Amino acid sequence: MMLFLVVAIAQLSVELTGLSLLPFLAFAVSAYGLALTVYLVYMEDDFRLKRFIVVYWRTLDILMLLVYCVLLFIKTAQETGFL
Numbered sequence: 001m002m003l004f005l006v007v008a009i010a011q012l013s014v015e016l017t018g019l020s021l022l023p024f025l026a027f028a029v030s031a032y033g034l035a036l037t038v039y040l041v042y043m044e045d046d047f048r049l050k051r052f053i054v055v056y057w058r059t060l061d062i063l064m065l066l067v068y069c070v071l072l073f074i075k076t077a078q079e080t081g082f083l
Contacts, residue, residue, distance in 0.1 A: 037052065
């Protein structure tokens with residue numbers, strides 16, 4: 001599902017804005033991974049890779065789905081003349 005969302009986000013963002021959002025999303029995902037690592041190490045004093053991967057993957061999945069839904073809403077709103 002994640003691969004589909006990444007490809008769909010790339011296509012929709014190019015259609016709507018003329019440029020791809022993938023570099024910005026890659027930066028945001030990397031920054032979130034770094035922030036989550038720092039949080040797990042300093043705030044909880046314990047870093048477990050399994051917990052990191054589960055939290056990271058779930059949050060990433062929700063973020064990608066949200067970005068896709070927003071882009072899809074904007075595209076349908078433009079096509080119907082709402083925007």
